[in-house]
Amino acid sequence: MTAVIDKPSAPERPPSRWAAPPRPVWEEEPGRAGAAGKGLVLTLACLAILFPLWIVVVTSLSSRKTIDEAGGLVMIPKGITFVAYKELLSGGQVTRATVISVLITLVGTLFSMTVSVLCAYGLSRIGSLGHRWFLMLLLATMFFSAGLIPTYLLVQSLGLTDSYLALILPSAVSVFNILVLRGFFMGISQELTDSARIDGAGDFRILWQIVMPLSRAVLAVITLFYAVGYWSAWFNASLYLNDQDKMPLQNVMIQLVQKQQAPVGLGQAIKTGELSGLAVQMAVMVMALLPVAVLSPFVQKHFKKGMLTGAVKG
Numbered sequence: 001m002t003a004v005i006d007k008p009s010a011p012e013r014p015p016s017r018w019a020a021p022p023r024p025v026w027e028e029e030p031g032r033a034g035a036a037g038k039g040l041v042l043t044l045a046c047l048a049i050l051f052p053l054w055i056v057v058v059t060s061l062s063s064r065k066t067i068d069e070a071g072g073l074v075m076i077p078k079g080i081t082f083v084a085y086k087e088l089l090s091g092g093q094v095t096r097a098t099v100i101s102v103l104i105t106l107v108g109t110l111f112s113m114t115v116s117v118l119c120a121y122g123l124s125r126i127g128s129l130g131h132r133w134f135l136m137l138l139l140a141t142m143f144f145s146a147g148l149i150p151t152y153l154l155v156q157s158l159g160l161t162d163s164y165l166a167l168i169l170p171s172a173v174s175v176f177n178i179l180v181l182r183g184f185f186m187g188i189s190q191e192l193t194d195s196a197r198i199d200g201a202g203d204f205r206i207l208w209q210i211v212m213p214l215s216r217a218v219l220a221v222i223t224l225f226y227a228v229g230y231w232s233a234w235f236n237a238s239l240y241l242n243d244q245d246k247m248p249l250q251n252v253m254i255q256l257v258q259k260q261q262a263p264v265g266l267g268q269a270i271k272t273g274e275l276s277g278l279a280v281q282m283a284v285m286v287m288a289l290l291p292v293a294v295l296s297p298f299v300q301k302h303f304k305k306g307m308l309t310g311a312v313k314g
Helices: 032-060 064-070 083-088 093-124 131-143 148-157 175-186 190-198 203-214 216-232 235-240 249-257 267-271 277-300 303-313
Strands: none
Touching: 032 277, 064 277, 083 277, 093 131, 093 175, 093 203, 093 216, 093 249, 093 277, 131 175, 148 235, 175 216, 190 203, 203 216, 216 277, 235 249, 249 277
């Protein structure tokens, strides 16, 4: 009598990172026509987004001769050159504006996140002093505002005109972002914070060592929102700044694209034919879009968890 020896089963492979998540039991498998239609729609949407970006990048890397031959925007690269970027970053107005935009974005994002996190944590503690009244006051600002003229008069009376603080303070806090953070903080287990308080931890220590490490997803998303807002902002600078040397990159781009004003130091190069004005315009656009395009993929994975969870639990 021979014994039957069971063969060891092959170990299960871990799910691939790119594999689609399992479907719910009530959702049927898509047919071939449906899958093909979705693929076609997504392909067309990607092309509609990437094709203009491709034209902008290729035109910024084209020589004046190539742009003249194409009659404007270039779709097929010929004779790639980085002259436009070299001239823009050679220490003129664009270089100074880029440095200003970077500093305003870093300082403004840090200040906005600090205020928003502290405010959201205080509002998430039910029963804290003035909790309900502060919350209603913040909600009221989402529907009622003083208007442009009173805001300008306030900034002027505070002596912030022609100051970099005028680019940060008027738009430093977003009530929507505070509400999202508050909803996420309220979803953290109350028993966890209570046990830390029993061990002698104060509010700041609980916030720093418990709440914030558990809220990395929503913090990453809100940080990106604030950073993109500061980087893309141009209205406050055009309203409160009079010195052209203090203008951020977005305002220089507006002067270059809409008003056809060449940045300081490049006017002579464009007149003599060394540079194409269109290539300079496209290069400034690329420089303005590059930080957002680079940072967004790293925060993309946190969007669903950070935004939806905070919104639902709020």
